[in-house]
Amino acid sequence: MLRLGYPVIGVTDLQRATTFWTSALNLVATEEWAGDHWRTLEHADGSGRALCLMYSESPPEPRPRIHxxxxxxxxxxxxxxxxxxxxxxxxxxxxxxxxxxxxxxxxxxxxxxxxxxxxxxxxxxx
CATH class of the missing domain: 3.10.180.10 (2,3-Dihydroxybiphenyl 1,2-Dioxygenase, domain 1)
Structure with a gap:
C-alpha cells in the first residue's frame, strides 16, 4: 500500500538546519536513521515524525513548486x-x-x- 511520508528539506548544514527547524516548530531530533546526511525530526509530544532534513549540495530553488x-x-x-x-x-x-x-x-x-x-x-x- 502506497502512503505519503513526510516532507524532506535539502540543506547544506545539517546541524544548523536541525537547530532552526526544531526551534521553529517545537520538534525534536531523533536517532532514527540519523547520520551525516540525514536527520529525522518528530513532534515534541511524541506523536510521530514531522519533518526530515537531508544533506544536499544543490542550491535552493528560487521559486519552489513545493514548499x-x-x-x-x-x-x-x-x-x-x-x-x-x-x-x-x-x-x-x-x-x-x-x-x-x-x-x-x-x-x-x-x-x-x-x-x-x-x-x-x-x-x-x-
Missing part, C-alpha cells in the same frame, strides 16, 4: 511568529508575486529554502 506552509490563526500571531523565526535565522524574502492584501509572508530558512507563514483568518469559511 512548507506554517499556519497561524491571526494577523497578530503571524507578525509574532515571523519576528520569532527571523531571530532564529530565517530571512524575509522580497517576494515580487504578493497579491493585494496577502495572507502569507514568504521567508527563507538559514539554507535559503523558502516557506510561508499563513494567516488563516483570511481563509474562506465553509
Amino acid at each position: 512548507l506552509d506554517l499556519l497561524v490563526d491571526t494577523a497578530a500571531e503571524q507578525e509574532q511568529e515571523v519576528a520569532r523565526l527571523v531571530t532564529l535565522g530565517a530571512t524575509r524574502v522580497d517576494w515580487d508575486s504578493y497579491p493585494p492584501a496577502p495572507d502569507f509572508v514568504v521567508l527563507a530558512d538559514p539554507d535559503g529554502n523558502l516557506f510561508c507563514v499563513i494567516d488563516l483568518s483570511h481563509a474562506p469559511s465553509g
